[in-house]
Amino acid sequence: MTLPLEQSASTxxxxxxxxxQERLKQVIPGGAHTYSRGSDQFPQNTPEILRGGKGVYVQDAEGNQFLDYGMALRSVAIGYSEDAIxxxxxxxxxxxxxxxRPSFIELEAAERLTDMIPAADMVKFTKNGSTAVSAATKLARAYTGRRCILRCADHPFFSFDDWFIGSTVVSRGIPQEVSELTLTFPYNNAQALSDLLDERGDEIACLVMEAVTAEEPVAAVFAPEGNFLxxxxxxxxxxxxxxxxxEMITGFRWHLQGAQAYFGLSPDISTFGKAMANGFSVAAxxxxxxxxxxxxxxxxxSERVFLLSTTHGAEMCGLGAYVATMDFNEQHKVVEHLWQYGKSLRNLINRKALEHGLARNLECYGYDCSPNYALRDDDGQISLPLRTLFMQETLRHGLMMPWIALAYRHGEKELEFTATVLDKTLPVLRTALNEGIDKYLIGDAVKPVFRKFN
Ligand SMILES: Cc1ncc(COP(=O)(O)O)c(C=O)c1O
Incomplete structure (x- = not known):
């Protein structure tokens, strides 16, 4: 049945x-272009849509301003709309x-990256991290002639492609034969990894992992010195x-030359993205x-490998932004700032939790350059309802903290504002824990991205 034009949903x-939100969900599956931007990841009082961002602040449709710790899924590590970039x-x-044909900026960007990262003799740029990591697995399969991929079970995300998603609970649409080619190994258990490689090493083309998330690597068992990495x-x-x-997350945060420099590693292949161009679409x-x-x-x-060949992979504005981001990082000591600010923020959150009787419930932990926070109920179990309430109440006072992604433009003023908001918010959490969280939540609790059913 065709509706008259004036009644149709598209007028x-x-x-x-x-x-x-309804309009977004009407025309975009999931209502956003990343599942972690979806409405099931935020409390009900989150702005449904954003108008823009400057520095570390974003503006909703009505022009309300929020101090942002989401920073475009960690892709902005200097600040939104930074003039030089x-x-x-x-x-x-x-x-x-x-x-x-290739452009000057394409050559400059490739030389800049290979000059900077000792383990990178050559680079190919692309638009998204997923395609970069998938390209790495293809290269590895071609290089070794082996079929399987081994990926770290404790790291949340490597790619939207089948080789990774097929190894998660959201494997619908991916043939089992493909899923079976990806094996997993636990972080910080070198013996388990060694046993697996003894058993199936000759089938495994590559091992894919992040250097760290929040957990520090334990001391080495097999290598002459160092740690799990x-x-x-x-x-x-x-x-x-x-x-x-x-190095999608760790690159240009742990160290200018990546976590590989921070930990002294020499990977065969590295992948970068996210913050490398301060929000412009560049991955490598x-x-x-x-x-x-x-x-x-x-x-x-020699037989050819069809490695990343994309029309927009070397789009010049992104690569210009990448080079300018590297200049800015060096000139302004961005990485040092992230470590320093993160330390202050971590101390602040943990101090405020203690002051408000939430020492067991709210914890900020992990590496200072990229801290995480957890919310636990009074029995010490991770609580998504309490996390949602924390986000809901902080949002009420102008703070958006779905996770913690730091940027250069987070400074003293933002730290003070965060302290003020925590003082207003944490008493509500304490009361809600005593009286029941549901009574204080105005919508559904957030859900994990990786779940089998909606
Ligand atoms: C560690 C890691 N690898 C790869 C990706 C994929 O990057 P993109 O979203 O740019 O495709 C992400 C994105 O969250 C990530 O965190």
């Missing part, structure tokens, strides 16, 4: 009757933005497995020459 009048991107837009590197070498280090797969060169066109007679 401007009909749209105006609906909330932004914008200008660099605009220069590239004015120069054509995407040309018929050195064991991983050692065991990969022993079994001829390509070591893929996913980089690595040692003998592996990366499989994607070349010059090795006469």
């Amino acid at each position: 401007p009048e009909a749209r105006m009757q609906k909330s932004y 914008n200008q660099a991107a605009i220069e590239q837009i004015l120069a054509g933005n995407n040309l018929t 050195h064991d991983v590197e050692f065991l990969c070498k022993k079994h001829g497995v390509v070591f893929v280090l996913d 797969v980089a690595g040692k020459r003998d592996i990366m060169e499989l994607g070349s066109i010059d090795r006469a007679g």
Whole structure:
């Protein structure tokens, strides 16, 4: 049945009757382009749509301002709409933005990255982290002639592609044969990894992991010195497995040259993205020459690997933003700032939790450059309803903290504002714990992204 135009959901009048959330969900599956931006990840009083951002503040549709600790899923590590980065991107837009042959900025960006990261002899840029990590697995399969991928079970996300999602609970739509090619290993258990590699090492093309999330690596068991990460590197070498280090989050946060420099690692392939261009869409797969060169066109007679070939992979505005972000990081000591601010924020949250009788319930932990927070009920169990209430109440006072992603523009003023908001918010959490959280929650509790059913 066709509705008269004035009644159809797509007329401007009909749209105006609906909330932004309804409109988003009407035309975008999940209502957003990342599941972690979805409405099931936020309390009901979260702005449904954002108008813009500047520094570390975002504005909702009505112009209300929020101090943001989400920072575009960690892709903005300096600040929203940073002038120097914008200008660099605009220069590239004015120069054509995407040309018929490689551009100067493409060469400059590739040389900048390979100069910066010792384990990166060559690099290929792309638009999303997922495609970069998937490209790494393809290179590894081609290099080793093996079929399986081994990925860390304790790290939440590597790619939207089948090889990873097929190994999670949300595996619908992925053939079992594909899922079976991805195996998992536990973080910080070198013996378990070694046993697995002894048993199936000759099937495994690559091992994919982040260096760290919140948990610190334990002391090495197999490598002559160092920690679990050195064991991983050692065991990969022993079994001829390509070591893929996913630096999507750690890159340009733990250290300018990535977590690999912070921990003293030399992965075969590294992947970068997120904060590398302060919110512009740039990701990269980089690595040692003998592996990366499989994607070349010059090795006469050798069988080719079709490595990342995308129309927009080297879009000039993104690469201009990347180079400018690296300049800014160096000039302003951004990484040092993230470590310092994170330490102050972690201390602040934990002190306020103590002051408000929530020492067992609210904990900020992890590496100072990228802290996490957890909310637990009085029995010490992780509580999503309490987490939702924390977000709901902080939002009420202008603070958006779905997780903690730090940026250079988080400074003293923002720390003070955070303290004020915590003083207003935490008493509500204490009362809710005593009287029942449901009584204080105005909508549903947030849900995990990785769940089988809606
Ligand atoms: C560690 C890690 N790897 C890969 C990705 C995928 O990056 P993108 O969302 O740019 O595809 C993410 C995104 O959250 C990530 O956290």
